[in-house]
Each structure stands twice: as C-alpha cells, then as structure tokens.
Amino acid sequence: MKKDIKEKSMPVRVRFAPSPTGPLHVGGSRTALFNYLFAKKNNGKFILRIEDTDVKRSEQKWTDEIIEQLKWLGVQWDEGPDIGGDFGPYKQSQRLNIYKNYLEKFLVEDKAYYCFCSEEELESKRQEQMSRGLAPKYDGSCAHLSPEVVQKNLAEGKQSVIRFRVQNKKVKFTDLIRGEVEFDASLLGDIVIAKSLDNPLFHFAVVVDDFLMQISHVIRGEEHLPNTPRQILLQEALGFYHPIYAHLPLMLNADRSKLSKRQGDVAVADYHRQGYLPEALVNFMVLLGWNPGTEKELFTLAQLSKEFSIEKVQKAGAIFNIQRLEFLNGLYIREKPIEKLTKLCEPYLKEAGLLVAGQVSQNKLQEIIEVSKTRMKKLSDIVELSDLFFHDKPSYEKDLLKWSDMQDEDVKEALLLCDRILSDLKTWEIKNIEEALISGAGEFNKEKGYPEKNKGFLLWPLRAALSGKKTSPSPFEIAAIFGREKTLKRIQEAIKLL
RNA sequence: GGUCCCAUCGUCUAGCCUGGUCUAGGACAUUUGCUUCUCAAGCAAGUAACAUGGGUUCAAAUCCCAUUGGGACCA
Numbered sequence: 001m002k003k004d005i006k007e008k009s010m011p012v013r014v015r016f017a018p019s020p021t022g023p024l025h026v027g028g029s030r031t032a033l034f035n036y037l038f039a040k041k042n043n044g045k046f047i048l049r050i051e052d053t054d055v056k057r058s059e060q061k062w063t064d065e066i067i068e069q070l071k072w073l074g075v076q077w078d079e080g081p082d083i084g085g086d087f088g089p090y091k092q093s094q095r096l097n098i099y100k101n102y103l104e105k106f107l108v109e110d111k112a113y114y115c116f117c118s119e120e121e122l123e124s125k126r127q128e129q130m131s132r133g134l135a136p137k138y139d140g141s142c143a144h145l146s147p148e149v150v151q152k153n154l155a156e157g158k159q160s161v162i163r164f165r166v167q168n169k170k171v172k173f174t175d176l177i178r179g180e181v182e183f184d185a186s187l188l189g190d191i192v193i194a195k196s197l198d199n200p201l202f203h204f205a206v207v208v209d210d211f212l213m214q215i216s217h218v219i220r221g222e223e224h225l226p227n228t229p230r231q232i233l234l235q236e237a238l239g240f241y242h243p244i245y246a247h248l249p250l251m252l253n254a255d256r257s258k259l260s261k262r263q264g265d266v267a268v269a270d271y272h273r274q275g276y277l278p279e280a281l282v283n284f285m286v287l288l289g290w291n292p293g294t295e296k297e298l299f300t301l302a303q304l305s306k307e308f309s310i311e312k313v314q315k316a317g318a319i320f321n322i323q324r325l326e327f328l329n330g331l332y333i334r335e336k337p338i339e340k341l342t343k344l345c346e347p348y349l350k351e352a353g354l355l356v357a358g359q360v361s362q363n364k365l366q367e368i369i370e371v372s373k374t375r376m377k378k379l380s381d382i383v384e385l386s387d388l389f390f391h392d393k394p395s396y397e398k399d400l401l402k403w404s405d406m407q408d409e410d411v412k413e414a415l416l417l418c419d420r421i422l423s424d425l426k427t428w429e430i431k432n433i434e435e436a437l438i439s440g441a442g443e444f445n446k447e448k449g450y451p452e453k454n455k456g457f458l459l460w461p462l463r464a465a466l467s468g469k470k471t472s473p474s475p476f477e478i479a480a481i482f483g484r485e486k487t488l489k490r491i492q493e494a495i496k497l498l
Numbered sequence: 499g500g501u502c503c504c505a506u507c508g509u510c511u512a513g514c515c516u517g518g519u520c521u522a523g524g525a526c527a528u529u530u531g532c533u534u535c536u537c538a539a540g541c542a543a544g545u546a547a548c549a550u551g552g553g554u555u556c557a558a559a560u561c562c563c564a565u566u567g568g569g570a571c572c573a
Contacts, residue, residue: 374539459535471537
C-alpha cells in the first residue's frame, strides 16, 4: 500500500531506452514519441538512455544516429547522454560498476546464484521438456551448490552465468493500456540476469536503471509485455518500487507480422532521406494506435503535447500504411511556405545534378517548386517533377505532340499558331500568356472544326513541346518560367520534328 | 510447444468502460462526377466493417463464456 502512495506522488519521469545496434527504427521512434508526449502532457521529464551493455553489437555511430533522428523528429529529451542530467551517466556501458554492486549484494543475500551448466546440457534438457509438451525452463541443477563447489568452479574459471531465484507465484500488475495482466512465474524458471559480475543482462540493468533514474512510468512496445513479470520480481527482490507500465501496440507489416525490414523501410533515416517531413511522420505515427476521440486528424507536436492521453491508446497492433503517410506528407508539403519548401528541395536537386550553384536564381527556383508542389508526395519527387526546367534539350517522340486523332499537319498548325500568339505577346506574364492562348485555342477549334470546348488541340501540343512529357504543369506555367526566348525555341524545335 | 496479448470498412480508427440516440461516424486508399490540355491539387458523391457460436437482457458493436483467427515472447 505504501508503494501505491509512492507511485502516485512520484513526479512523472519516463524514458526511451534504445540499444545502439542499428539505425533508429520507426517503431522505436514512435515509442520515443509517446514517451515524450506523455512527459509533456504531465509536466514530467523525458529521459534518453542508451542500452549498450552488449558491447559486441553496440556502436557509437548508432548512438549518434539515434540522437540525430530523434532531434530531427523534434522529440527532445530533458536528460540524456549528450546533455547529461542529475541521474547520469545515461549510457549503460558507463554504469557497469553500479550493476556489479547490486549483483554482488544479490549473491550475498542468496537471491541469485552461479550456474555452471553448459549450453549443451541446457539445450538437451530444453529439447526433452519440449518433447514432453512442457514449457522449457531451467531445472535448477545449480540452485543449491555448496559455497565450496561454487568457489572451486569459479577459481578454475569454469564457464558460468548468474541466475535469479524466481519465486513460484502469480505476478499481477495493472497496465495503463491493457488493464490487469497476470503471469504465472512458476513457469519461468530461474532466469539468467548476468553473464558475469561485469556483464549484466537486459532485465537486470533495466530494473536497476529505472529505479536509480526514478522512472515513474515505463512506456514501451508490446513485445516487452512478457518481460514485465520478470522485472517486477527483480524489483521486489531488490526492494525497489514498481513503476507503472504501459505497453504500446506494435507497428505491423501489411501481413500483420511485426514491422520488419524486407517488407519496406523501417529506419527513420530512410524516410528522412526520401524527403518525408518530420511533421508528417510524427502526425502519422501518433495516429497509429492513438486518436483523440474526435474527428481531428492533423496535429503538430505542440498540440499533441496538450491533447495526448495514454488512456486513449489502442490495444491492437496497427499496420504501417505508407499511403496514409504519403497523403499526410503531401499535405504538409503543400502547406509549407514556399521559401522553406524550396530550401528543403534544393539538396535533392543538387544531388541529382540538376541544380548547379549560381545557375538558377532563388526566385526562379521558387517558381519551379511552386508549380510542382501539388504533385509531390515526398521531397525527393521534386527531381522527376521538375527536371524539365533544368534540361536544355527535352527528348521525346514526335507522337507525344499529338492530341486526340490529330495528324502531323494539324499539330504543326497548332504549334505555328502558338508561336505567333506568343511572339506577339506584349508582356510575358502568366496571366497574359494564358489569356492569349485560351482565346487562341477557341479560334483554332473553330477554324479546324474541332469541338469548341476542347482546348487540347492547341494546348496539348504546346505543353508537350515545352515539357517533353506526358504529364507536367500547365503550358502557361512552364512558358512563364521559361521566358519568351526559351519557349519559342522549344516550339520551333517541335515544329522541326513534323 | 508453453505463456501472454489482441479482434469494427482493404487500411488507420470513432463508438464499447457508463447496453437503447448505430438504418455503425470520420480519414487514407478505391470508384464516379465536377473542374480541366495532361498529371496532380481542389470540390462533390458512391462502394465498403461490428470474426463465429452461445448466453445475460425488453434491448448487445457495447456485458459474460466458448470457438476461430492473428500476433508477441520464451527456446
């Protein structure tokens, strides 16, 4: 009971604790996001802790990458390895002596013991248990070795691990998202908590750190749900309070398995690179498993910090639906002020070799982006959408110039008319260009006996001649950006093909 | 194999706790129409779901049980 009081009076402190063994996964970033939002909503602190006890698989570059991508998303922590805090260090590899102390204490109190069983022995026992339809669990061979034997084995350098004495009891806890959850610990067997005094395993390090860092709520992915009873048992044995748990639903592949590579990109960096905006990714991810219960679907991080509620988080896993991400991203792209959008597009154009420094003015570039942006789902799309503005000579087949059942001669006439209209134009402004061509199209149709309203007989050949593409912005937009000289040149080039 | 979790349109979900207002709402996708030289964007409309079977109740998407299906974890 005392425990409960403590839990309720604790200030809110949550953490995101990734292992730096690879790029930041979208699933992980959503967990980070939910933790961040929960902290903000409750005026609490959000802590970043790097779980790098697995020295072989952990690399500094992944820690750097995780930090970079989280910052890009705008998920900012209050304490972490890069900025410090009152509960540091925030990398587990720097806390080894802390775990060692607790491990030694555990051994002295006989709450844990050395186990010298070999991998092979354990494996064969496991097989045997499974064949009898039992849950594989450690049989306790080393649970009651005499101190002398243990000392002797250790002195001989015999391979060993440290096991925690798991009590045979039911473990019950209340999950903020799932409600009451109960596990039977007697099925667990004595679990391994460390490979040696200097090499603690996941469960042990987590429990110690969450306690020492005064974590109030553990918000993590559903895959950790079965880990929870082990950690609760460890907390009890260590005399720690229990944090409150909340297990988030998983992000799923289209086939409902846990989101994985193979079926698409899973690294935040992949989406970053392709030109998804952080606003869109955040909005998309938060809606995967949460919604405010209203029909509102567009949120900024700041709004979410106020409106988020852990109680409204879904229980079932959610498929990562890229189409919806694309839709949201397109929306955010269209809403971006043009100066900002242009800046965001520039790297993609440069990388593609289209944009060479000093060749295109900032104004011109903004115009290009402006007429292309309704077609963009992601920033990288700008390359294909706008390349026509950067190439000197478009390459296309003559037939591209034909609209409906026009013959070469008809197309030629259309282009000659366009040439005349545009040559005569006094001021080269999109409004004038459009007006002149629209009325020209009407006359052209009347003259040729085409359906009056169908302006394609004039405009399609023009647009094709200018863009060299089946789909593009309107001929008016292109002509305005090209300028008179380039526009007329393109028309002449097209006429020569006929 | 064991344990645990989950189940409303193709997808994300509202509704479920506190049964009747649900002929089940919204969004993405899809289809159609409008706009239109193209592709988008925009606007309008349409198709589409309570996994199954039992209870409880005057009444169940909503409560209970079972089944089925899916997933995670352990190894």
